Amino acid sequence: MAERLTKAGARNVFYGGSLFFFAIFVALTAHSHWFMRNRSTDETTLTPSVARGKHIWERHSCINCHTLLGEGAYFAPELGNVWKRYGGDQDAAGARETLRAWMAAQPSGVEGRRQMPQFNLADDEVNDLAAFLEWTSKIKTQNWPPNDAG
Numbered sequence: 001m002a003e004r005l006t007k008a009g010a011r012n013v014f015y016g017g018s019l020f021f022f023a024i025f026v027a028l029t030a031h032s033h034w035f036m037r038n039r040s041t042d043e044t045t046l047t048p049s050v051a052r053g054k055h056i057w058e059r060h061s062c063i064n065c066h067t068l069l070g071e072g073a074y075f076a077p078e079l080g081n082v083w084k085r086y087g088g089d090q091d092a093a094g095a096r097e098t099l100r101a102w103m104a105a106q107p108s109g110v111e112g113r114r115q116m117p118q119f120n121l122a123d124d125e126v127n128d129l130a131a132f133l134e135w136t137s138k139i140k141t142q143n144w145p146p147n148d149a150g
C-alpha cells in the first residue's frame with residue numbers, strides 16, 4: 001500500500017465517491033416517487049372537488065398561518081388532521097358543518113386569542129375545502145407529524 005494518498009488516488013476517491021452517492025440519490029428519488037404514486041396517495045379518491053379545495057387552500061394562503069402535515073407556518077393549528085379531530089371519520093356531514101361554522105365565525109374577536117381572517121367563502125367553496133381536508137387526512141404519512149399539534 002502507498003505510504004500516502006497520491007493525487008490519482010484522491011481523484012479516484014472523489015469521482016468514485018461522487019458517482020456512488022449520486023447513484024444512491026437517484027435510487028432514493030425514484031423510490032420516493034414510486035412510494036408517493038403507489039402507497040401514500042390514493043388517486044382513486046382524488047375528485048375534482050378535492051382539487052378545487054386545494055386551489056382554495058392555495059389562493060387564500062392558509063399555509064401562511066397553518067401547517068399541513070407538519071409543513072407550513074406555526075401561527076395556527078395543524079390542519080392535516082382537522083377532519084379527524086372534527087369527527088369526520090364517523091360523521092362527514094357533521095365535520096363539514098363544523099368547518100362551515102368555523103369559517104363563518106372568524107375572526108372571533110376574543111381578546112388574547114390569535115385571530116383568523118374572514119375569507120367570505122361560498123358554500124361550494126367550503127364543501128371543496130372540506131373534501132380537500134378529508135382527502136389530506138387520509139394520506140399515509142407514516143405517522144407524521146408525531147402529534148396532533150403538528
Ligand code: HEC
Binds near residue numbers: 064
Ligand atoms: C392570518 C392567519 C390565518 C390564515 C391565513 C388562516 N388561518 Fe385558520 N386559523 C388561524 C388561527 C389563529 C386559528 C386559531 C384561532 C383560535 O383558536 O381562536 C385558526 C384556526 C383554524 C381552524 C380551526 C382549527 C382547529 O384545530 O379547530 C380551521 C379549520 C382553519 N383555521 C382553517 C383555515 C383555512 C381553511 C384557511 C385558508 C382558507 C385558514 N384557516 C387561513 C389563523 C389563520
